[in-house]
Amino acid sequence: MKFLRDLMDKQRPLFEKGGKLEKFYYAFEAGETFLFSPNHTTGIKGAQVKDAIDLKRMMITVVIAMIPCLLFGIYNTGHQSLLATGETAGLWENFGDKAILGLTLVLPIIIVAYAAGGLVEAVFAVIRKHPINEGFLVTGMLIPLVIPASTPLWQVALATIFAVVIAKEVFGGTGMNILNVAMTARAFLYFAYPAQISGDQVWTYLGEKTAVDGFSGATALSVVYDAGVQKINAVEALNNHNSVLGDGLFSFTNMFMGWIPGSIGETSTLMCLIGAAILIGTGVGSWKIIVSGFAGAYVMGLVMNLTAVNEYMALPAEYHWVMGGLAFGIVFMATDPVSAAQTETGKWIYGFLIGVFTIIIRVTNPAYPEGIMLAVLFMNVVAPLIDYYVVKANKTRRLQRATV
Amino acid sequence: MSKIVKLKKGFDIKMVGKASQEIANFAPAQTFAIKPTDFVGFQRPKVLVNEGDTVKAGTPILIDKALDQVIYAAPVSGEIVEIKRGDKRKLLEIKILADKTITHLNFGKIDLNQDRDALAAKLASTGVWPNIIQRPFGIVANPADTPKAIFVSAFDTHPLAPDYGFTLQGEEKYFQAGIDALAKLTKGKVHLNVDASKPVPGVFSGVKNAQINQFSGPHPAGNVGVQIHHIDAVNKGEIAWTVSPVGVVQIGKAVLEGIYDASKTIAVTGSELTKAAYVKTFVGANVSSFVKGNLNSGHVRVISGNVLTGEKINLEGFLGFYHNQITVIPEGDYYEFLGWAKPTASKLSYHRALGLLSFLTPNKEFVLDSNCRGEERAFVQTGVFESVTPMDILPVYLLKAIMAEDFDEMEELGIYEIVEEDLALCEFVDVSKHPVQELVRKGIELIQYS
Numbered sequence: 103m104k105f106l107r108d109l110m111d112k113q114r115p116l117f118e119k120g121g122k123l124e125k126f127y128y129a130f131e132a133g134e135t136f137l138f139s140p141n142h143t144t145g146i147k148g149a150q151v152k153d154a155i156d157l158k159r160m161m162i163t164v165v166i167a168m169i170p171c172l173l174f175g176i177y178n179t180g181h182q183s184l185l186a187t188g189e190t191a192g193l194w195e196n197f198g199d200k201a202i203l204g205l206t207l208v209l210p211i212i213i214v215a216y217a218a219g220g221l222v223e224a225v226f227a228v229i230r231k232h233p234i235n236e237g238f239l240v241t242g243m244l245i246p247l248v249i250p251a252s253t254p255l256w257q258v259a260l261a262t263i264f265a266v267v268i269a270k271e272v273f274g275g276t277g278m279n280i281l282n283v284a285m286t287a288r289a290f291l292y293f294a295y296p297a298q299i300s301g302d303q304v305w306t307y308l309g310e311k312t313a314v315d316g317f318s319g320a321t322a323l324s325v326v327y328d329a330g331v332q333k334i335n336a337v338e339a340l341n342n343h344n345s346v347l348g349d350g351l352f353s354f355t356n357m358f359m360g361w362i363p364g365s366i367g368e369t370s371t372l373m374c375l376i377g378a379a380i381l382i383g384t385g386v387g388s389w390k391i392i393v394s395g396f397a398g399a400y401v402m403g404l405v406m407n408l409t410a411v412n413e414y415m416a417l418p419a420e421y422h423w424v425m426g427g428l429a430f431g432i433v434f435m436a437t438d439p440v441s442a443a444q445t446e447t448g449k450w451i452y453g454f455l456i457g458v459f460t461i462i463i464r465v466t467n468p469a470y471p472e473g474i475m476l477a478v479l480f481m482n483v484v485a486p487l488i489d490y491y492v493v494k495a496n497k498t499r500r501l502q503r504a505t506v
Numbered sequence: 507m508s509k510i511v512k513l514k515k516g517f518d519i520k521m522v523g524k525a526s527q528e529i530a531n532f533a534p535a536q537t538f539a540i541k542p543t544d545f546v547g548f549q550r551p552k553v554l555v556n557e558g559d560t561v562k563a564g565t566p567i568l569i570d571k572a573l574d575q576v577i578y579a580a581p582v583s584g585e586i587v588e589i590k591r592g593d594k595r596k597l598l599e600i601k602i603l604a605d606k607t608i609t610h611l612n613f614g615k616i617d618l619n620q621d622r623d624a625l626a627a628k629l630a631s632t633g634v635w636p637n638i639i640q641r642p643f644g645i646v647a648n649p650a651d652t653p654k655a656i657f658v659s660a661f662d663t664h665p666l667a668p669d670y671g672f673t674l675q676g677e678e679k680y681f682q683a684g685i686d687a688l689a690k691l692t693k694g695k696v697h698l699n700v701d702a703s704k705p706v707p708g709v710f711s712g713v714k715n716a717q718i719n720q721f722s723g724p725h726p727a728g729n730v731g732v733q734i735h736h737i738d739a740v741n742k743g744e745i746a747w748t749v750s751p752v753g754v755v756q757i758g759k760a761v762l763e764g765i766y767d768a769s770k771t772i773a774v775t776g777s778e779l780t781k782a783a784y785v786k787t788f789v790g791a792n793v794s795s796f797v798k799g800n801l802n803s804g805h806v807r808v809i810s811g812n813v814l815t816g817e818k819i820n821l822e823g824f825l826g827f828y829h830n831q832i833t834v835i836p837e838g839d840y841y842e843f844l845g846w847a848k849p850t851a852s853k854l855s856y857h858r859a860l861g862l863l864s865f866l867t868p869n870k871e872f873v874l875d876s877n878c879r880g881e882e883r884a885f886v887q888t889g890v891f892e893s894v895t896p897m898d899i900l901p902v903y904l905l906k907a908i909m910a911e912d913f914d915e916m917e918e919l920g921i922y923e924i925v926e927e928d929l930a931l932c933e934f935v936d937v938s939k940h941p942v943q944e945l946v947r948k949g950i951e952l953i954q955y956s
Binding site: 137139155385442493499 | 519739741742807809813814815816817818833835837838839840841842843844845846847850853854855856857858859860861862864874875876877878879880881883884885886887888889892898899900902903918919920926930933934935936937938939941942943944
């Protein structure tokens with residue numbers, strides 16, 4: 103690696119103060135620190151040694167945790183497409199075709215998200231003179247995973263740019279943002295281009311082909327919603343859905359495994375749980391938020407059951423765990439340490455309320471079949487308030503001690 | 507009532523290079539120095555000697571005009587060889603070339619039955635007083651104040667810290683006398699906080715006139731600030747004092763012998779030393795005779811104190827006034843290809859993020875160098891500082907209040923309860939590499955001088 107190091111050392115004066123490319127110092131710094139951990143040493147006073155962790159390593163851990171979801175999402179994208187057009191029946195039939203189709207659909211989205219967002223990051227870093235933030239490694243992967251594979255690439259680029267600029271950079275960059283960047287991107291698409299990210303037609307890629315007769319592209323959430331309207335048992339409606347393609351497409355097991363249409367990375371609860379295990383095991387994601395998030399959803403599901411006046415409310419609470427993007431949202435979005443509650447007590451409340459609000463939005467609001475997006479964004483906004491009271495309690499304890 | 511406090515939060519940094527329990531026969535240090543920079547909050551130094559003067563151990567050589575009752579004395583007898591000043595004539599060091607045999611200035615035994623203020627004034631004139639530190643702020647105590655209590659931590663949990671049971675053996679009489687003197691100075695109690703996980707060393711076991719509390723848990727359980735928080739926390743407007751066991755012994759010697767005896771046994775530690783052991787010397791010793799010729803590599807960092815709170819000195823540097831330890835580690839000024847991504851079991855981490863495998867070997871001793879292991883970034887990860895701070899304090903909020911210079915918020919969040927060392931572990935574990943201890947001092951100074 104000597105020649106790379108020499109190359110860096112040779113280029114360095116160009117970018118340093120007084121150099122020709124001084125303006126682009128932070129672009130150079132990003133590249134350099136990516137290749138080589140810097141040779142900085144600790145100061146004269148204070149801690150003389152430092153922990154081996156840095157922000158890059160932490161962020162890449164989150165990206166690794168998303169890889170099961172990504173790989174599954176790629177295959178499932180292909181699987182759903184071939185299933186809908188009647189070219190396949192079994193899960194593992196036509197494995198190569200499905201994988202290749204999935205790759206050709208998903209890879210461009212990822213590349214576009216990283217390129218568009220990375221460009222914005224770099225431009226801001228150069229203009230605002232701050233280092234390029236590693237946080238985008240995560241955001242750039244999250245955005246593709248929460249949108250359907252059929253999303254036009256220009257929309258991916260637009261949403262990414264919007265989210266990075268409006269949700270993050272205007273607040274000062276990574277560490278300063280109030281809203282989760284990836285959720286903002288999704289919300290932008292949802293409200294700006296609803297035709298491409300809602301309804302029954304977008305979740306399964308068909309391309310030029312036509313689906314088999316009787317095919318419905320509805321997601322589990324809208325099937326259950328329709329069951330509520332038509333007053334038929336929700337679980338039965340799920341089990342009978344799309345029977346033309348095969349039995350039990352929306353059975354609990356199938357939804358848990360993730361062999362259902364939906365956004366690219368969010369369909370499989372199992373893969374999200376693997377991601378959760380990685381995040382919790384490495385200590386990078388807060389287990390408190392994840393546990394309380396699932397608990398909140400379950401408790402609210404039970405409350406809905408008890409007060410049920412329609413079939414949607416009567417849906418068994420555990421079904422909420424496996425439908426839609428709840429698992430993905432709780433594991434990867436809610437745990438974003440910057441936009442989440444930052445106190446340990448606050449994390450319990452924050453996670454729990456995300457679960458609760460997701461179910462309330464799902465069940466009681468017909469306009470938004472998926473609640474996790476709005477629940478996370480709403481709780482992002484509320485998180486500082488939760489922290490405010492937790493911090494205030496700490497101050498009060500200190501004050502009381504002084505006056506006793 | 508003695509207290510038993512079990513702490514769970516914290517982290518023990520296990521390093522290679524622990525001092526073996528023996529007194530090494532290193533060549534004795536020739537020169538000694540008093541550095542005003544060792545005393546935080548030292549404001550207006552006035553040097554009482556000139557180059558070429560001869561002094562005895564205990565001769566006043568320096569005062570702070572802002573607190574002129576307290577004298578800073580020569581630790582050894584000899585000749586003042588240099589008064590070193592830096593930019594803007596800032597006083598850096600007063601160097602003394604030591605005599606072969608140390609002679610002491612005798613100021614007579616101290617009667618503990620005298621009036622409290624007279625006792626304080628007497629002790630302040632002997633050279634032992636700077637051992638007494640005031641909380642809040644961590645500055646040298648003012649003899650005119652009467653603290654609500656005095657705290658002595660009888661164990662040090664810092665990396666490679668000296669074992670007081672070894673360094674203070676045989677000093678029982680003086681330790682007890684020191685405690686007796688301190689007990690006269692406070693209106694409250696003297697708290698002696700011992701390590702609950704080990705048998706109490708002889709020097710502390712029979713101590714009277716003090717409340718003995720037991721603490722257990724990982725570092726920073728041995729930090730006196732953490733102990734105060736759990737015994738009798740410092741609120742706004744209150745004053746507590748702290749003294750290290752070494753300081754207590756020095757006070758005891760002043761009381762019983764009427765001299766300023768600055769001798770101490772220090773630990774010479776670190777992975778880069780051929781021989782890590784204890785050595786008998788005096789406050790402010792030049793470390794070169796312990797380190798030079800004892801190195802097993804060339805590119806090292808010599809630290810006065812421990813790796814969490816110490817100060818980088820050079821090979822010819824001097825031991826800090828409060829330090830009982832020297833640590834020598836490799837200097838870390840190297841680049842590492844893809845250092846942020848490579849899996850590693852040889853670098854210590856509190857975290858378990860991708861590829862950081864040190865958590866699998868919790869008892870392994872690591873070689874740590876001075877590399878920062880990354881660049882400074884905004885605060886991102888949450889909950890980590892809290893998990894290494896066994897106090898009811900929210901470090902990140904406090905640090906942000908300091909950055910914002912929000913005085914009310916700093917007070918409410920507990921700035922009075924901490925000094926740098928209490929949050930030193932936060933600086934170590936920080937993902938975003940903030941200068942935590944520097945921030946803490948900045949906050950304290952904002953409050954102190956407001």
